[in-house]
Amino acid sequence: MLFFTQDMQALEVYPNSVTQRKNAATIYKLIGYKMHWYKSATCQADVVNTYTQSATIPRFCTFVSANGEIVYTTFDQYDLESNTQNNGSITTVELIQGSPVTPNRVSNNPYPEAGAPWHSIYGYNYTVSDIINNRIYLRDNHVDQDHIILIDDQNEQWTLMDNIYLTTEVGRFFEFGVDSNDNVYLELVDYYTNFNINSFKIFYIISNGESGQVYADTLTKVTGNVWSRLTENDNTVVSNVNSFIEFTHYDSTYGYDPETPDEARKNSVLYQNTLDTLITLADFERATLREPGVANVRATDLTNDPGTEITYYVGDINEDGSINEEDYNLLVKYINDSITNPLTTYQLQLADVNQDGKVDTADLQCLKEFINPTMWDIGDINQDGVISQADLVLLQQYVANPEGSSLTDFQIRLCDINQDNAISQADCLELEKYLNASRQEKSPFGQINDNNLIGYTGKTTLSTVELLDGFIVKLYIARTDEYENQDTEYEDIFITQIKSDLQQYKILPLTIEVDLHSIQKYYWSITGKFFTTQPLSRDELQTIIININNLLKYNYSVSEINFNTAVNYKEVIETILSVDNRILMVDLDPITYYDEDGNEISKEQVTGNYSKIVKQNGVNEDGTLQEGITVEDRLVYDFKLDEAPILPGSVMVRINGGQYTVRDNNNGTIYNSNSVLARNGTINYVTGEVHLEFVDFLTDDLVIDYTKNRATLAPYRNLSTQSFYFDSSALEQDDMQDLV
Numbered sequence: 001m002l003f004f005t006q007d008m009q010a011l012e013v014y015p016n017s018v019t020q021r022k023n024a025a026t027i028y029k030l031i032g033y034k035m036h037w038y039k040s041a042t043c044q045a046d047v048v049n050t051y052t053q054s055a056t057i058p059r060f061c062t063f064v065s066a067n068g069e070i071v072y073t074t075f076d077q078y079d080l081e082s083n084t085q086n087n088g089s090i091t092t093v094e095l096i097q098g099s100p101v102t103p104n105r106v107s108n109n110p111y112p113e114a115g116a117p118w119h120s121i122y123g124y125n126y127t128v129s130d131i132i133n134n135r136i137y138l139r140d141n142h143v144d145q146d147h148i149i150l151i152d153d154q155n156e157q158w159t160l161m162d163n164i165y166l167t168t169e170v171g172r173f174f175e176f177g178v179d180s181n182d183n184v185y186l187e188l189v190d191y192y193t194n195f196n197i198n199s200f201k202i203f204y205i206i207s208n209g210e211s212g213q214v215y216a217d218t219l220t221k222v223t224g225n226v227w228s229r230l231t232e233n234d235n236t237v238v239s240n241v242n243s244f245i246e247f248t249h250y251d252s253t254y255g256y257d258p259e260t261p262d263e264a265r266k267n268s269v270l271y272q273n274t275l276d277t278l279i280t281l282a283d284f285e286r287a288t289l290r291e292p293g294v295a296n297v298r299a300t301d302l303t304n305d306p307g308t309e310i311t312y313y314v315g316d317i318n319e320d321g322s323i324n325e326e327d328y329n330l331l332v333k334y335i336n337d338s339i340t341n342p343l344t345t346y347q348l349q350l351a352d353v354n355q356d357g358k359v360d361t362a363d364l365q366c367l368k369e370f371i372n373p374t375m376w377d378i379g380d381i382n383q384d385g386v387i388s389q390a391d392l393v394l395l396q397q398y399v400a401n402p403e404g405s406s407l408t409d410f411q412i413r414l415c416d417i418n419q420d421n422a423i424s425q426a427d428c429l430e431l432e433k434y435l436n437a438s439r440q441e442k443s444p445f446g447q448i449n450d451n452n453l454i455g456y457t458g459k460t461t462l463s464t465v466e467l468l469d470g471f472i473v474k475l476y477i478a479r480t481d482e483y484e485n486q487d488t489e490y491e492d493i494f495i496t497q498i499k500s501d502l503q504q505y506k507i508l509p510l511t512i513e514v515d516l517h518s519i520q521k522y523y524w525s526i527t528g529k530f531f532t533t534q535p536l537s538r539d540e541l542q543t544i545i546i547n548i549n550n551l552l553k554y555n556y557s558v559s560e561i562n563f564n565t566a567v568n569y570k571e572v573i574e575t576i577l578s579v580d581n582r583i584l585m586v587d588l589d590p591i592t593y594y595d596e597d598g599n600e601i602s603k604e605q606v607t608g609n610y611s612k613i614v615k616q617n618g619v620n621e622d623g624t625l626q627e628g629i630t631v632e633d634r635l636v637y638d639f640k641l642d643e644a645p646i647l648p649g650s651v652m653v654r655i656n657g658g659q660y661t662v663r664d665n666n667n668g669t670i671y672n673s674n675s676v677l678a679r680n681g682t683i684n685y686v687t688g689e690v691h692l693e694f695v696d697f698l699t700d701d702l703v704i705d706y707t708k709n710r711a712t713l714a715p716y717r718n719l720s721t722q723s724f725y726f727d728s729s730a731l732e733q734d735d736m737q738d739l740v
Helices: 002-011 021-029 261-271 281-289 325-336 345-351 361-371 389-400 409-415 425-436 489-502 538-555 569-577 603-607 631-635 733-739
Strands: 042-049 055-057 062-065 071-074 078-080 091-097 099-101 135-137 143-152 159-161 173-178 184-188 199-206 219-222 227-232 235-240 245-249 294-300 308-313 461-466 472-479 511-515 528-532 583-588 609-614 636-640 652-655 660-663 681-683 689-693 702-707 724-726
Touching (some): 021 261, 042 078, 071 099, 078 091, 143 159, 143 173, 143 184, 219 245, 281 472, 281 489, 325 345, 325 361, 345 461, 389 409, 472 489, 528 538, 538 569, 569 583, 603 609, 609 636
Parallel strands (some): 528 724
Antiparallel strands (some): 042 091, 042 245, 055 078, 055 227, 062 219, 071 091, 099 199, 135 184, 143 199, 173 184, 227 235, 294 472, 308 461, 528 583, 609 702, 636 689, 652 702, 681 689
């Protein structure tokens, strides 16, 4: 019997042999498959109102079979026109199988007050005190998982999601779940406290599952209230007219009982990953951790790594750090045949030497003059080597319309004939005199040779962001001590080996980048003392200290800790207590972090989690409006987050004291989930610049929580017996006397 019991228990841990539903639910959830619970059947009904006035079928109006055993209910409200004149008015209604569970009514009037939401006639049936680990446990178990309404005390209806942890949006989301004891719960997003909610209204359906399926016309009567409202002489009369409702309905859809392990075995196949295949970032991390020398790894792509800012001078078209003949030849090829010799978007910006918004021969001339400067005569405006009537025409056009001129800065310098630092009709007269007089080999006006004035070449920088594109996976790798201490020449071998091994898997055509030096390490140790249950010898106490140090060194080594995570103070104490059962208690000082040079740093630098407060625009400290402030000034906010670059997907903006919350969507957009913004906001992850436009004035300062995009690790460093030791009461008396 013992062996049989052991065999049966062993079968419960494998998906192919599991028999208990709660065990199966846990196993299949590991591969991303969520076993379904009760799912109600639904049916369509054609409803006719034979009452003399229009009527309303409210939410949760019930329809039942002749024996009263099968119940269907409406989950939405339907307005019915009167059909007493046989005018053909038929309303199609969807019915959900099951009995509705609603909060208690707080109003005898079935209609909400004018302008009030439909649920205002109901009270609240759950409070925040009912929330346990982000979960609200319902009082019934046979709950239809697809038809649940959750409304908070700010009159906001929450959205039911299949998995709240997979959505990139920010909002009031919840998920249906069942725990290992078959208790039904609603799990809220982990930032629900930001909404400052105290109470909830929860509506749901008690389902019969499979036994709730019906054939056409099985339901025979309306047992819920159907209301009709008539107003005469300011007197309103509300009547229940359910006896005037006639209906027919069609066959229902299927209903489902909780999924069995056998059913899950068939359905979960669609959710299994392919063996020896790297698809998700987690796949890349797991595969990389198998490599020798890898202690820890963080995989990123364009969704969680914004890249770095790069800057080049205008004219450095090939982005090699210098402006020379290679850039000139590259521009010549592009101008002659842009299809065969294309430039990237950023290179085109660098090729626009005169910054007029287009790349043409004018840029080519400016670049040529920068590389090989020529002494130009004042007055030779078109730079053809001869001062002629053509130059006079260019000068006259410029004087007549300076804004419409296409002359470069340098050419404008050549227009200043009388060198008075102004281009005017006087310059035109001087040039005319010269052209009408006898020709001279050189211009009497002088020469200019200033390559800093050749357009914007070599003096203006343009910045862009070198983003990770959709075909790059970047691996931030922390090496083991053995590999970390190897000579630099072995780094290339190590990187090549990692890339080569990862390419052995089935993989999309991705480029793998390995970064060994960007991980910032911070260190910590423990200070304080510990007490024992009884006095011990000095050797025993020293052994305990050594064991404490070794266990902390293992549990909080580079390979065991998570990226960007601070140490849990309580867990450190529990780790110390677990070393020896003779340790009574630990008096531990707060954890302090240090960089490589021993400088103390803040916890925010370890986690990368920062907050910024942005004051209301146009409002003084005393709450009064500033003079001369415009509406746009109060609605438009432009500010910069201090700790850039920013981790995509980490930005949360709390508005009006947390009444509303919006987040970024991993792609530079701050999503307008609560309609508090006039349009979606923007964020530059590299610079930290944020732009928001609100539909209404703010009543409080903005609070922005965000994470800096930097990989950090906080491993443990050996303790010092000068700062962590045992209490004097832990040492045996004889040793104490020897010590004295």
